[in-house]
Amino acid sequence: MRIASLLPSATEIVCALGLADQLVGVSHECDYPADVVAGVPILTRSAVPAGLSSAEVDATVSDLLRRGESLYMVEEETLAALNPDLLITQELCDVCAVSYDEVCCIAQRLPSQPKVVSLTPPDLNGIFADIATIAAATGVLERGQALIAELHARLDRVAAQVNKHPRPRVFLLEWLDPPFAAGHWAPEMVALAGGQEVLGKAGEKSFRVTWEQVIDAAPEVILIAPCGYSQAAAEREWATLPKPAGWETIPAVQQGRVHALDANSYCSRPAPRVVDGIEQLAVRLHQRGEEQGTINVQQIA
Template sequence: MATNRVVSLAPSATEICRELDAIDRLVGVTHHCPLDVPAVGGWLNPDFDAVEECDPDLVLTTDSLQADLRDELRDRGNRVVHVEPETLPEVVKSFAAVGRAVGKADDGDELASRARSRIERVRRRVEGRPEPVVYCEEWSSPPTAAGNWVPDAVRAAGGEYPFLPAGERSREVAAETVEEAEPEHVFLHVCGRGERSDPDAVLRRDWDVPAIETGSVHVLDDSLLNQPSPRLLDGIEAMARTLHPDAFE
């Protein structure tokens, strides 16, 4: 089946299409995607009529939060490919799945292979080094420990992440829980904030943790950890350079 007209309802799917050199197939995206392509609404509240006006061969959705959208779109007669990665290996596998969906299966397989190689390269660089405890905050009101693939990403970068197992959804975390873990580094990647998260807001908290004592609170663009796309590989590399700078000299 030809897939020349694709609507992407997830920024991660859009970014995967970019890496697959398939941007020219996109005829609709969310307003979270910085492309010169018609926007059809937000990733959780798209305009279904606007999607229909794009006359898509394929609609891409992702995450369990878009499951209802997927079902509604299919009920309306659309061909929908939905990926729902929860761990780092599943994120990488989704690159190949999107590649097959948009008619670029070989490129999708190659993208997944390159991603695995990048992760393995980082792991080799940090192997055998002390693993500092890391706290990753996806949301700050209230403080929310990042889950899903982030625990895997921290471990790949050479850190320890005791807050959630990989695959579990992000959840609110108590100050006492953070203090008991004694994180040596904090990474802020607040949803929707890009690189604009305020590290001083964390440094001012009455948390008795080494990261605040040493000022080791780092801001990452939220797409580098929150988005299950090739951007996540950039996030892993950025974390690894912060945790183990001597490994990358």
């Protein structure tokens, strides 16, 4: 089979199912596994320039949407030359990838007439369902079932540990400027890691909040996890932002429990590595094992 993935999460799932050798094209954001995607033709590009701050990204995206312009473009000639049998896209997020409708229109024009599979995971169960969907579409259903069972087993091990501890109040910041509370699977990640998300809503879209709301929620832990940012990028931008009045009154700040996450790898993408993220969060939220060298988060305030 010849698989074209227009999503980083789909690329990760395809590879986790042992189908890396069948990937013929990926999106411009697909970066994992690095050794797999290196040299694979890139099929998309973004209208949003690289290197913008979170505030500039927000303004640019809002302006493009207001004008009715696409945020992403497909390299249709490249895609056609690859003759894909399967084209994987999404319908979950209007600003995350090429729109589903556009992908379907392009697929109809391709000589290979590929099957289009759309992923729309609103929550963690949706991520597992997407793994099963891709496994079924590629003829490796048993591999998909085995992968899902393995991920569930890891979550069970986390639950057995965190259920022994009190649940700290947590705020996961999904965008920096303007601030957004987390949605979809991210609040579930916090809950499964043994925390209590104070603003974000599982299974729903992320939403804008005020710093007054954050202060009033009095989180004991703040997780800086802007969508698509690496840990280092989150740290850099967070350091440049002025902190709101009353910031020092938040319990998380007083206790030195404001942490940056590698959201791009372990939180933003609905792929198997969200379970890695839950495991890492469980350690961080319960302040255990920092000496183990397995934590991929960094205290920043």
